[in-house]
Amino acid sequence: MTNQHDGPNRRKVLECMTWAGTGVLWTISGGVPHSLGLLGEARAAEAKGLTFLQISDSHMGFDKPANPNAKGTLEEAIGQIKTIPIKPAFMIHTGDITHLSKESEFDDAEQIIAQAKLDVHYVPGEHDIIDPDIKFYKDRYGRGTKGSGYYSFDANGVHFMGLVNVANLKGGGMGSLGAEQLEWIEDDLKGRSASQPIVVFAHIPLWTVYPQWGWGTDDSAQALAYLKRFGSVTVLNGHIHQVMQKVEGNVTFHTALSTAFPQPAPGTAPSAGPMKVPADKLRTMLGTANVTFKQGEQRVAIIDTPLQS
Amino acid sequence: MTKKTMLTIVRSMLAGMAFAALAVTASAQIANLGVTIDNFTFSPNQIMVKSGETVTWTNKDDIPHTVTSTDNVFRSKALDTDDKFSFTFTTPGTYKYFCSLHPRMTGTIVVEASSTK
Numbered sequence: 464m465t466n467q468h469d470g471p472n473r474r475k476v477l478e479c480m481t482w483a484g485t486g487v488l489w490t491i492s493g494g495v496p497h498s499l500g501l502l503g504e505a506r507a508a509e510a511k512g513l514t515f516l517q518i519s520d521s522h523m524g525f526d527k528p529a530n531p532n533a534k535g536t537l538e539e540a541i542g543q544i545k546t547i548p549i550k551p552a553f554m555i556h557t558g559d560i561t562h563l564s565k566e567s568e569f570d571d572a573e574q575i576i577a578q579a580k581l582d583v584h585y586v587p588g589e590h591d592i593i594d595p596d597i598k599f600y601k602d603r604y605g606r607g608t609k610g611s612g613y614y615s616f617d618a619n620g621v622h623f624m625g626l627v628n629v630a631n632l633k634g635g636g637m638g639s640l641g642a643e644q645l646e647w648i649e650d651d652l653k654g655r656s657a658s659q660p661i662v663v664f665a666h667i668p669l670w671t672v673y674p675q676w677g678w679g680t681d682d683s684a685q686a687l688a689y690l691k692r693f694g695s696v697t698v699l700n701g702h703i704h705q706v707m708q709k710v711e712g713n714v715t716f717h718t719a720l721s722t723a724f725p726q727p728a729p730g731t732a733p734s735a736g737p738m739k740v741p742a743d744k745l746r747t748m749l750g751t752a753n754v755t756f757k758q759g760e761q762r763v764a765i766i767d768t769p770l771q772s
Numbered sequence: 773m774t775k776k777t778m779l780t781i782v783r784s785m786l787a788g789m790a791f792a793a794l795a796v797t798a799s800a801q802i803a804n805l806g807v808t809i810d811n812f813t814f815s816p817n818q819i820m821v822k823s824g825e826t827v828t829w830t831n832k833d834d835i836p837h838t839v840t841s842t843d844n845v846f847r848s849k850a851l852d853t854d855d856k857f858s859f860t861f862t863t864p865g866t867y868k869y870f871c872s873l874h875p876r877m878t879g880t881i882v883v884e885a886s887s888t889k
Binding site: 527528529562564589590595632634635636637674675676733734735736 | 812850869
């Protein structure tokens with residue numbers, strides 16, 4: 464599958480999903496992960512429950528050798544989303560919408576992402592809040608949010624919390640939620656039934672993936688302590704431009720692919736910078752994620768779909 | 773090898789070393805005023821300058837970085853690839869800084885009092 468402006472056809476997408484499914488299609492039931500295995504099963508779940516999409520790390524404005532056309536690959540990702548047979552309820556974007564927080568970069572992102580014709584819930588990445596007053600991000604996506612841009616909402620009985628762990632970072636540290644946001648998280652969860660599924664999404668991973676590269680959040684343990692009593696917690700992040708997942712008790716952590724450029728696996732390169740791969744491999748390392756809840760069963764299936772399988 | 777020849781060799785070696793030492797001092801003074809950002813690292817990580825001197829940071833990464841003083845003394849904009857940021861240190865002291873986008877990246881500038889008054 465090469466660069467197609469009209470997006471891949473449906474058959475191609477299903478092939479990609481099947482391929483991705485061999486590695487990352489899975490479910491949890493009572494905290495025990497098991498492979499869902501069959502695409503048919505995932506699609507049956509879609510029909511009854513809630514399906515939403517995760518898109519991440521679009522980096523509008525990035526034009527370096529790792530991908531000279533990040534705008535083009537975002538267009539391809541949205542083209543692919545448009546061909547999904549069952550329309551997702553909405554989309555979340557886990558940050559780094561832009562590369563340098565420029566107004567023109569936000570404009571490009573909005574224009575392309577709008578073509579999916581889905582509501583999009585954003586959280587910022589560190590690349591989105593570079594301008595001194597964080598004006599562009601706040602003007603577009605900050606309405607109705609608290610503090611540095613965090614908020615929550617409910618959909619189909621699932622409680623969603625969009626968190627910000629890229630603001631006011633301290634020298635020597637990693638990602639940070641901050642005392643004010645932690646207090647809000649505790650408050651926001653108060654009185655909720657432990658059986659309500661919770662989805663938390665933020666840019667930097669909320670578990671420590673690789674501290675040497677700052678791939679973690681210093682005060683995430685406090686947030687996770689507030690989530691401990693819930694039977695189904697799904698934590699979705701971006702930032703590291705590769706799929707990584709972990710299950711800890713009732714909490715499942717998952718990071719999404721970028722649509723812009725891949726980054727190296729932890730410790731496999733001198734730094735976390737953009738990874739240049741052969742041109743014919745690039746689209747196998749970029750993509751989006753599809754998250755499905757089967758209601759009443761506290762289980763979630765996450766399918767990572769690369770732009771090219 | 774005669775004793776005289778050996779002496780000559782030792783002499784020329786010493787002269788060479790002295791010259792090399794001078795060259796190192798001179799280049800160190802120039803290099804001291806520049807910090808390169810490469811592979812998510814400030815290099816050199818710690819430098820000493822005299823008060824009144826200007827330090828220039830250059831970003832060689834494909835990812836933007838900032839130079840942000842821990843005590844809010846200086847703060848660059850986001851530096852894209854090959855962008856530079858300069859700051860003139862006028863007060864002796866130890867200045868710690870980091871990248872506000874990737875805070876694991878840290879560095880230190882030690883400013884000594886200028887010897888010429």
